[in-house]
Amino acid sequence: MRRDERSTPTKLSSSPASTSLTSPRRARGGPRRGPRRRGRPSLRPQRRSPLRAGLVRLAPDERVLWLVLHHIVTDGWTDAFLMQELGRLYDDSSTSDAPSAPTYADYAAWQRRAQSGERHAAALARWRARLAGAPALLALPTDRPRGDAPAHRGARVAFTASPAALAPLRRLARAEGATLSQAVLTVFAAVLRRFADQDDLVIGLTAAARGRVELEAVAGFFVNTLPIRLDLADDPTLPTLLARVRDAVLAAHEDEDVPFEQIVRALRSPGDIGGSPLVQVAFAPQPPGDVGLHLRGCAVRPLDVHAGGAIFDLTLLTRETAEGGLEAFLSMPPICSTAGASSSSRERSRPRSPASTPRLRPSPRCR
Template sequence: MTADTPRRTALAQRLADLSPAQRAQLERRLAERERAGARRTTPRIPPRAPGAGPLPLSWSQEHMWHRHRSDPSGAAYLVPLKVRLDGDLRPEVLRAAFRDVVSRHEILRTTFGETDGVPYQLVHDDPGAEVEFSDLRGAGDTEAAVAARLAEEAARPYDLAKGPLFRAVLLRTADDVHVLSLVLHHILTDEQSTGLLLARFVEAYERRLHGLPAAAPPRLQYADFAVWQRSGQGAGTVAADLHRAVRRLTGMPAEIRLPADRPRPPRPTGRGGAVGATVGPDLWRLLRELARQEQATEVMVLLAVFQILLRDASGQDDITVSMPTAGRGHPDLEDVLGCFFNTVAVRCDLSGTPAFRTLLRQVRARCLEAYDDREVPFTEVVEAVTQGRAENRHPLLQTMVVFEREGAGRPVEFAGLRLTPLSAPAAHRAARAKRDLTVQAVDQGDTARLTLVYDADLFDRATAEGILDRYTALLSSLVRDPDGRLTRPEGR
């Protein structure tokens, strides 16, 4: 025992005693300190040299470009963003604010071409985009009319070579109620960027309303990051991390053999469905407590349970599940609009019948290893591990776990308006099934909402409902008795 062991034990106990709100506050403070330290020690990303012309894609963009190319007419990689605006909205001010935001951020004025199969991006001075206005006050069933229009906007594909790669529609449903719909191609954005985009829009609207000049463009644009990432400094770091990531995944099974209702089609279509469930307050509290005891996170517990389900369904012990990451490791990228989304792979050995707590510790360790490789482009990992894309399967990994907190959906008051983000309905999520099975969990504070998004080419809805029922039953039993030994289905 070292001299400071008692102090570390006491600190661990203090952390375990924190409430979820206190722990979240501490995590934010530590993250801010880490970012502040990184700003002092990490060389800044420089703006690219001036001049027009084709520019390279970032690795995240290249991944999206390949996925779009495999299904250019589909809607799998469209990102719908919808907000309700209550109050005295002035459409002419909104239109001007929207133009200001597009002018400030090059990524919203970017298109994508290719030469001999190699993609490039072009930044344009004017994308020719405007906010389309529709007055639905006389439409009869206004709610149905809005839903139909939003579904239409979210389903129309884009030609990446022709801009703009987003659509903006303002729907008036009452004298003081509007719905603003933005549909962007994923090659332009990610989850964090959609929040940033809303914040920029609010700022621009307030400036226009009060006669202030538009805000200056940011120091760094997304294309600057792409050029830097492809340069020696950015690529050199990734090369070392890529070697480590490939070493972890070499030898993994080509697929998780899940019993499906139909054979796999020649190519994934993205056609899907979604079923949902709720984690009640008692179970959610126990899950959080278990995570605190093991210095883990909620998503690690959810992932461990999902891997057990996949082991039981497939009869395989070597289980790898993908997880999304923000991909913004450099402090200069916190406020940049663009596609930084990346994927990591968590591979675990589920052989034997250990206690769930023991498996959770392994999952935690494997997650931390995967997070260390979060800057490694997933496309590079796919190529290195599989030596080419499998046309009839999603690349490398067929399952995913996604975890998010609901804070992004809170209303915002500004300029006499109330802006309320509208969550994507299940039908829209279903239209973008990017894996065979994806468990989505949303922390709602005292409870959590679970959604299982499934590939409808493989599974019927009834099968998906059975899978989700099994997952929630496993979650309940394992979290309530984490020291009980795991059982295996008979014959496996």
């Protein structure tokens, strides 16, 4: 919402398009087949609704609800908000009396105005200073040669870390005044340095980009990618590296309103490197908490269906569990193998002597 010259509230967006739910039908080939087939084709919002839904009948008392959303209309925050709204509407289909919240169109109008001001120009200048001379590519060893353009397909590997395994990392984070996500990013950076044999790293950190309280109940794609640049040339200890990560992340969040695309254009990053410009590896920590669907009188469980997408060469997605552990996924495109490095990959990678192998010096506080 905004106010015009007469201080009268004015709505900026039109009514959302309606989305119909396909009729329940009996599943063929298992409960995952229907959702997976519908998760792969690309949605073209100019031709159809960016949201599609269906209900599959498995048995008289068992159903599968599938939702396919184009990424231009959703992010992790919106997914959780959507599940909450579905649960509320299932319990009570009456219209909510809550005051009207801003819309994504309102946010887009505010963002355009903000990007024309001096504050935005200063933030963009700080991004240029942080990333001046940054490497165009984080050269991870891959199983297949890079193509001329990134292939947005791939696979993922899931793994978990128990609360006991995370305990030393939590203690280190508390000692350095950092968060667990910053500590995980620190370890991730150390591993990337080891495999890429590269001291100057740029890792994309996903940010919710909902710095205004009014945006917390707005559906849409807000996520921004923050390029976090880290220097490991002096072979830092783990606490030292964590302090650098903490400071770099905090500084990046101060300027998180600058879209990633504008940062890339400002740096004139080359687009012919066979991958995403500036950032090829991303870290995506998800907010803790329950994001599942709760329907009164129903037992609901999620089906793990992966649509096969991979935006970057490597993406680490993490979420803290209620028990204090960590759930994580590594997603990668076809240039990387989920089964490990092949012999051809090992032949293409550079030989490394023990003296030149990147490592982190041990610290008593990390043991």
